[in-house]
């Protein structure tokens with residue numbers, strides 16, 4: 199197993215020659231350390247079966263099945279499938295997922311620590327994921343804004359991005375919305391997390407899920423604060439040229455792991471609707487979301 203040195207122009211580290219069947223406990227511990235420190239680990243030239251992929255997830259935490267079954271792989275509920283392919287047996291998973299700035303499960307009581315993303319079929323163009331390192335975004339905030347959010351908390355909900363299921367057709371919209379609120383009630387987290395492993399401070403605000411901010415006593419603060427945080431962190435830049443945004447491109451065989459506390463991401467959909475499919479395993483780890491917060 200060879201771990202490439204992190205460079206100034208490339209985010210995260212790349213690992214060549216990783217074979218999960220032969221990996222030692224020391225190898226896996228080294229990968230975990232890199233994941234928390236470098237935020238992205240790309241395992242090159244992987245050919246894993248679904249079972250092996252899930253098994254790899256266990257090296258980084260506890261795999262969790264997505265709460266909505268329509269995303270599940272038909273034979274492996276721990277694998278989340280994003281796909282626009284038509285298999286002989288019909289479509290699997292859900293097409294066009296995640297094209298908005300978010301952190302996986304930020305709206306849930308236990309957000310994921312690590313996302314393992316394994317493209318199965320890549321388009322010829324537009325293959326990659328946009329990321330923002332929110333510890334960098336926090337450090338780059340204007341001093342006034344950073345001071346204004348000290349000690350505040352934000353509320354997060356999936357409601358704007360929950361996908362209507364085939365079984366919801368003909369249901370009253372109010373009933374569907376009530377179900378969303380019941381199944382995924384909004385969660386409140388500190389606006390700034392402290393990473394439980396690295397100690398870094400992380401701005402935990404996303405365009406998709408964050409909708410309210412309050413002071414330390416629970417008094418509501420102006421929505422304008424959230425808008426300013428989204429703008430300064432780069433999430434409102436539709437050109438994707440903001441210095442905080444980087445695009446991580448993929449090659450066939452790449453298996454990409456990222457620290458879901460620190461990085462927010464946004465899927466890049468290819469405009470031509472080329473066939474594309476990816477598998478994802480998401481895990482919780484043994485740490486709280488933020489040092490000092492019981493998740």
Ligand SMILES: [Fe+2]
Pocket residue numbers: 296300301302463
């Ligand atoms: Fe995601």
